[in-house]
Amino acid sequence: MTQRTYEHSAYWYAYHYGWTYSEAKTYTGKYLDIHSYRPRMRERPDGEFRGRDWFRWREADKELDSTFNPLLLCACAMVDVGVAMRDELSKFADPVERDRMKRELMRDLRRLRRPFYYARETERRRKLATARRKVMRRTTSAPMPTPEEILAAWNARKESREAMVRLGGMLQDLECYVDNCLRFGESGEVVGRNGGIRGWLFDKLPELLPKYKTLMRYKAMAMRLRQATGTRDPKPTSALLDETPRHEVVAAILADPDPVFSRVFAALEHTLSPDAVFLDAASH
Numbered sequence: 466m467t468q469r470t471y472e473h474s475a476y477w478y479a480y481h482y483g484w485t486y487s488e489a490k491t492y493t494g495k496y497l498d499i500h501s502y503r504p505r506m507r508e509r510p511d512g513e514f515r516g517r518d519w520f521r522w523r524e525a526d527k528e529l530d531s532t533f534n535p536l537l538l539c540a541c542a543m544v545d546v547g548v549a550m551r552d553e554l555s556k557f558a559d560p561v562e563r564d565r566m567k568r569e570l571m572r573d574l575r576r577l578r579r580p581f582y583y584a585r586e587t588e589r590r591r592k593l594a595t596a597r598r599k600v601m602r603r604t605t606s607a608p609m610p611t612p613e614e615i616l617a618a619w620n621a622r623k624e625s626r627e628a629m630v631r632l633g634g635m636l637q638d639l640e641c642y643v644d645n646c647l648r649f650g651e652s653g654e655v656v657g658r659n660g661g662i663r664g665w666l667f668d669k670l671p672e673l674l675p676k677y678k679t680l681m682r683y684k685a686m687a688m689r690l691r692q693a694t695g696t697r698d699p700k701p702t703s704a705l706l707d708e709t710p711r712h713e714v715v716a717a718i719l720a721d722p723d724p725v726f727s728r729v730f731a732a733l734e735h736t737l738s739p740d741a742v743f744l745d746a747a748s749h
């Protein structure tokens with residue numbers, strides 16, 4: 466008579482060896498299932514570990530430490546996002562809702578791709594930070610702002626985030642028309658810099674001269690927005706507000722109607738900071 470082989474239940478294996486199984490349908494879930502096996506160390510009444518369980522735990526732990534690949538996990542998640550875009554987007558009858566979901570999935574996909582280009586993206590952001598500190602001649606297709614236009618933009622800056630961007634962009638345009646070049650002495654040493662925007666304010670808008678540092682913060686915000694959107698001279702910053710559709714960075718900033726400058730600046734800094742490559746989008 467052939468002896469019947471006894472098969473333990475899934476609960477038995479889970480209780481004795483810590484192994485669980487889920488009917489995962491996603492590639493991410495399946496990959497995690499493979500690496501979820503953690504045998505438990507069962508103790509005898511006298512407090513000693515059973516030899517077989519101890520051996521299983523040590524060997525499984527070594528194997529998982531050597532085989533688990535975070536990049537492969539990200540790749541599985543990227544495939545899942547692609548499958549969702551293929552299968553789920555068509556279920557949305559509302560085109561607006563479908564477009565919103567597509568943007569969210571694309572955002573998730575970009576986040577998952579970050580580990581694959583972390584070093585390159587970090588270096589790119591460092592170069593952008595260096596470029597912001599350089600003094601260079603710039604050009605713009607926008608006309609030179611008048612004192613009246615600058616003053617009106619200043620007075621309207623707190624009405625909306627769009628107004629903040631327009632003021633910063635106007636100061637970016639103004640920089641293209643004023644002289645802020647370095648001045649050199651007879652032996653070639655730097656002895657100063659021409660008046661630039663500060664000198665222009667002194668002559669044209671002396672009432673805003675005490676607000677020079679604040680104005681430069683708006684200008685710095687516009688510079689970061691240009692870098693985040695890949696905008697190059699001679700295209701003016703104001704053109705980003707007139708585009709249809711708008712660049713995703715611009716759309717994300719303007720989606721929140723709360724005109725708080727610090728939050729707009731922080732969101733852009735987050736997008737460009739080398740230390741934030743792996744982080745989620747900042748609150749803005």
